[in-house]
């Protein structure tokens with residue numbers, strides 16, 4: 001069974017940076033490619049970062065109950081297709097979802113075993129600086145994203161882990177540790193057998 005890691009963060013917190021780092025170093029992690037109606041940017045790779053689609057097509061998929069969860073974020077629709085979990089299971093990989101707080105809340109019901117991780121920047125000022133430095137969004141969009149951040153951060157209680165992304169190396173180490181610890185926890189049956197075999201060695205005559 002695949003482990004499912006749900007990662008949320010206010011836009012600009014450094015989530016994509018950290019997620020990309022984990023995906024690059026860990027081939028057992030599979031990124032959940034969402035569907036979205038937002039415009040594609042120069043950094044977006046179609047079919048990896050997102051499947052870009054029209055509002056009509058997205059709404060047809062909602063009507064067909066094709067999404068595990070979906071939400072409207074910053075005026076666009078985003079959704080996780082039901083097939084992503086089967087694909088990860090078939091490939092024997094763990095699934096990593098980059099979704100917003102509304103989506104994470106929906107998955108709390110549908111995938112209760114998912115490990116939920118929240119990432120945030122150390123302050124509002126730093127968040128705004130990062131959004132501007134990224135040079136991806138207009139002033140109006142940046143204002144919208146910062147305004148929404150406080151509301152998202154207030155939902156941190158829905159998550160198992162919180163990472164403050166001040167220093168990117170420290171934050172990366174924390175994220176990697178969480179993934180490794182959760183994998184070890186999920187292997188308890190195998191670990192029990194390992195411990196039983198170790199215990200047997202104590203019964204051998206000295």
Ligand code: ADP
Nearest residue numbers: 011012013014015016017130134165166167168
């Ligand atoms: P998100 O995916 O959360 O919207 P990004 O990963 O795109 O955020 O990061 C936003 C900007 O902040 C990028 O320019 C990125 O290089 C930068 N960044 C990420 N983490 C840090 C950090 N710890 N300190 C300074 N800048 C960072």
Ligand code: 5GP
Nearest residue numbers: 011034070071073078079080098099100103
């Ligand atoms: P961006 O436009 O910056 O790529 O993403 C905006 C927000 O949408 C981010 O918070 C991201 O986590 C969220 N998002 C991306 N895909 C999904 C999805 O499938 N479902 C939900 N609920 N949110 C998503």
